[in-house]
Amino acid sequence: MDELRRAMRATERADGLDITDIMRRGRRLRRRRRIGAGVAATVAVIAVAVGVDVVAPRPGPPHAPAGEPVATASAGTPPPTPAAVPAPTEAPPRPLGTVVGSGIRYGADERVFFMVPVELPRVPGVTIGLVAGRRTPDGRLTSDFLVNDVSGSDRRPGFHEIGYDQQRVPADAPVPTFGYFVGPAARIVGTVDGHQVEAKLVRWSEDPQVMIFWFDPTTLTPGTPLDGITAHTSQGRRL
Structure with a gap:
């Protein structure tokens, strides 16, 4: 106006x-x-965008109910010391079935493999994953690498996701190439640069059709991709 x-x-x-x-x-x-x-x-x-702090007015002291005094701090009274909040800790892995020892050692720890439950809401057919972890002398487990399917069924016949630790983490305990196969496999053989390397395998205690396998780091350097991999029955038939 x-x-x-x-x-x-x-x-x-x-x-x-x-x-x-x-x-x-x-x-x-x-x-x-x-x-x-x-x-x-x-x-x-x-x-x-740059994260500038916005300062809001500080509210005054809360109103006490009728008949109750309001506590105030004098100038010479130090502020109360905040209570220490414990740091969050990672929950230990929960294995499904028997933990498989590999015989591979990193000092006193042993490389182990075990199944764990996984949950993919959009993939109801996948409920397990395979962990490459370590076990301390007192039995405590840690997880280094987890592989699991992201589609279909975790029990379909054949090879499933294979773990390649290309980052080699932790550096003092690189994870060997590992995975699992569903079917009556007695031998699993990988091929790298025309050379064949044989995996070690153990049957999962919860399902006799699931074979957990891994390649010894002395025969296959961790993180080395396979050119091919095959499974064979005890009679030598290729699966």
Whole structure:
């Protein structure tokens, strides 16, 4: 209204108001308001993008119920020391069935393999995964590498996901190439650069059709991709 009054006074002529000039000033005012609003919005977005802390007014002390005094801190009273919050700890893995020892050692720890439950809401046919972990002398388990299917069924016949530790983590305990096969396999043979390397395998205690296998790091360097892999029955028939 003030802008309108100023425009009317500035454009008043002897023959009346200059309507054209008043409308032109009004358009300039609207454009300025739009630009101002856009700048404010941009500043707000930039503040969020760079993580600027927004300081909110500090609320006053809570109101005590009627009849109860409100505790106040004097200038010479130190603030209360906050209680220490314990750091979160990772839950130990929960094996399904027997933990398979490999005989591979990293100091006092042994490389082990074991199945664990997994949950993929959109893939109901996948409920297990295979972990390459370590076991300490007192029996404590740690997980280094987990493989599991992401489609279909975890019990379909044949090879399932194979673990390649290309990062070799941890560096002092690289994970050997490992996986599992569903079917009556007695031998599992991998091929690298035309050379064949044979895996070690153990039957999973919870399902006799599931064969857990791994390649010894001395015969297959951890992280080396296989050119091919085959499974054979005890009679030598290829599965």
